[in-house]
Amino acid sequence: MRGVCLLAHDAPTDPDFALDDLPGTGRLDLVCRAITASLLLSHDIREDATVWVSLADDLCLTVDGSAVRNLRPDERSTAALIRTALAERDQLIGQRPVEPAPGLTLERGGRATALDHARAAGTLLVCHESGDPIVDVEWPADPVIVCSDHRSFTEADLDAIGDAPRVSVGPRALHADQAITIAHNYGDTEGYERY
Amino acid sequence: MRGVCLLAHDAPTDPDFALDDLPGTGRLDLVCRAITASLLLSHDIREDATVWVSLADDLCLTVDGSAVRNLRPDERSTAALIRTALAERDQLIGQRPVEPAPGLTLERGGRATALDHARAAGTLLVCHESGDPIVDVEWPADPVIVCSDHRSFTEADLDAIGDAPRVSVGPRALHADQAITIAHNYGDTEGYERY
Numbered sequence: 001m002r003g004v005c006l007l008a009h010d011a012p013t014d015p016d017f018a019l020d021d022l023p024g025t026g027r028l029d030l031v032c033r034a035i036t037a038s039l040l041l042s043h044d045i046r047e048d049a050t051v052w053v054s055l056a057d058d059l060c061l062t063v064d065g066s067a068v069r070n071l072r073p074d075e076r077s078t079a080a081l082i083r084t085a086l087a088e089r090d091q092l093i094g095q096r097p098v099e100p101a102p103g104l105t106l107e108r109g110g111r112a113t114a115l116d117h118a119r120a121a122g123t124l125l126v127c128h129e130s131g132d133p134i135v136d137v138e139w140p141a142d143p144v145i146v147c148s149d150h151r152s153f154t155e156a157d158l159d160a161i162g163d164a165p166r167v168s169v170g171p172r173a174l175h176a177d178q179a180i181t182i183a184h185n186y187g188d189t190e191g192y193e194r195y
Numbered sequence: 196m197r198g199v200c201l202l203a204h205d206a207p208t209d210p211d212f213a214l215d216d217l218p219g220t221g222r223l224d225l226v227c228r229a230i231t232a233s234l235l236l237s238h239d240i241r242e243d244a245t246v247w248v249s250l251a252d253d254l255c256l257t258v259d260g261s262a263v264r265n266l267r268p269d270e271r272s273t274a275a276l277i278r279t280a281l282a283e284r285d286q287l288i289g290q291r292p293v294e295p296a297p298g299l300t301l302e303r304g305g306r307a308t309a310l311d312h313a314r315a316a317g318t319l320l321v322c323h324e325s326g327d328p329i330v331d332v333e334w335p336a337d338p339v340i341v342c343s344d345h346r347s348f349t350e351a352d353l354d355a356i357g358d359a360p361r362v363s364v365g366p367r368a369l370h371a372d373q374a375i376t377i378a379h380n381y382g383d384t385e386g387y388e389r390y
Contacts, residue, residue: 019215020214020215020271022269022271023267023269029269029270029271030268033228033268037373041368041369041370042345042367042369042370043345044367044368072218073218073224074218074224075224075270075271076217076224076271077218132390133390134390135387135390150237169390170380170390171383171384171389171390172236172237172239172383173236173237173238174236174376175235175236175237175268178232181369181373181376181377185365185373185377188365188366188367189365189366192330192387195327195328195329195330195363195364195365195366
């Protein structure tokens with residue numbers, strides 16, 4: 001499998017937002033692009049991939065590529081899916097998750113919950129500008145790429161991530177969706193060997 | 196320099212469209228993501244990069260990374276920039292271009308004009324699933340990545356492109372913005388050597 005774990009520090013946690021201003025909604029545009037970069041190919045979906053998004057360290061949204069429906073490449077429709085999920089937040093009781101739509105799961109607990117799911121599913125690789133070149137890191141069987149949003153990882157993020165290997169995907173600071181695209185490509189090509 | 200030449204077969208050529216339905220506007224969402232993938236880094240812009248977009252083989256929109264202002268990562272604001280440019284289309288007289296905003300140029304002539312600009316600026320590399328692996332192609336000093344949108348290149352496209360080398364960025368069919376991101380990364384890392 002492949003996984004992506006996105007720590008979206010400013011993302012909304014309630015559905016009371018307009019689809020017309022995603023950048024002003026805690027950079028939801030970035031979250032949407034990260035989700036689609038994680039799961040979508042041209043006219044296809046990565047059924048072996050799952051994304052866990054920590055929303056403002058309050059909620060965890062899971063998008064399962066094998067089950068999600070109506071995930072389209074554009075930001076607005078992806079934001080609408082997220083809004084649909086957040087509309088169910090009042091149904092959250094204790095730690096029990098809700099499934100607002102096929103392939104979407106919402107639950108309490110932000111960063112810790114997202115990272116717990118990620119660790120249970122695979123081996124963390126943390127996208128970090130000071131990490132080792134991706135070409136020098138042993139690629140695990142079940143990689144989970146951990147990314148931050150437009151902010152750097154906080155100290156608390158890094159504490160929660162622990163000693164997972166840090167990898168750099170290149171010499172320039174990229175957006176989360178760009179880093180995810182490059183990591184997927186590294187996996188797809190089996191280390192830039194298979195085209 | 197770096198360049199990207201996008202052949203957007205269904206893109207709008209007049210400004211009479213709503214920002215709320217970019218996928219239904221000739222897949223303008225895809226065009227926007229391709230432009231931002233071509234020019235934007237995290238909190239930075241590629242000042243050495245230029246994008247030429249053929250809009251429905253009717254108009255050519257140029258976005259110059261060294262001059263464009265207010266280019267933001269989200270699709271909607273990029274679509275608004277394009278709409279601003281298209282609002283000037285009535286000012287087009289003959290082959291004389293207009294500059295609706297800093298760094299934006301609009302002119303008559305779609306594919307041929309975009310490819311002419313691209314050839315004048317650098318060396319074409321055509322993103323194509325049957326191309327040679329990008330790692331096996333000699334990387335020119337001034338690469339211009341030629342991409343199609345959600346459609347495959349047409350026979351007329353391939354005729355116009357001529358014998359430019361075709362490169363594959365990986366074994367899976369990707370969106371244009373994803374392919375552009377990977378090509379930029381290949382250049383940034385000097386062939387996956389520098390991180």
